[in-house]
Amino acid sequence: MAKPPVQPLTGQELIAKVNSMKDADKKEKAKACGYFTYTKNGQERVNVVKFQNALIKAIGFDLEGNEEAPSRGRAPTYKVSVHSNGNLLIGAAYTKKMNLKPGDEFDIKISGNTIKLERVEPE
Numbered sequence: 001m002a003k004p005p006v007q008p009l010t011g012q013e014l015i016a017k018v019n020s021m022k023d024a025d026k027k028e029k030a031k032a033c034g035y036f037t038y039t040k041n042g043q044e045r046v047n048v049v050k051f052q053n054a055l056i057k058a059i060g061f062d063l064e065g066n067e068e069a070p071s072r073g074r075a076p077t078y079k080v081s082v083h084s085n086g087n088l089l090i091g092a093a094y095t096k097k098m099n100l101k102p103g104d105e106f107d108i109k110i111s112g113n114t115i116k117l118e119r120v121e122p123e
Contacts, residue, residue: 008034008050014058026051088115 009017014033021029030036030051037045082088105120 006034006036008054010054011058014054018055 008014017033018029021032024032026048027046030048031044031046033051033054035047035051035054037047039045080088080090106117107120109116109118
């Protein structure tokens with residue numbers, strides 16, 4: 001006899017439950033969060049993949065690819081190097097992520113070995 005399905009946790013409830021079970025393994029966490037079903041024979045089946053996908057969605061990562069991806073080039077690594085000519089280039093992936101437009105201006109602040117760019121607001 002099949003048992004009624006359990007409503008699995010989602011969103012912030014899911015995150016809170018997982019955070020409260022730090023010492024449990026992923027199968028135990030999935031079950032505790034409601035990611036299990038019963039087979040026709042009444043055996044319990046834990047669905048770890050659905051649990052992990054729900055957790056990824058709850059933390060705000062889009063697996064469906066609905067976020068606009070760069071049309072070409074490499075994914076941003078958040079590291080840059082000084083070129084042989086002494087220039088420091090910030091790639092299009094970063095400027096696109098910040099919605100920068102041609103002509104946007106920045107002040108360059110240098111402190112120790114840190115370079116900080118501060119946007120100059122148009123007057």
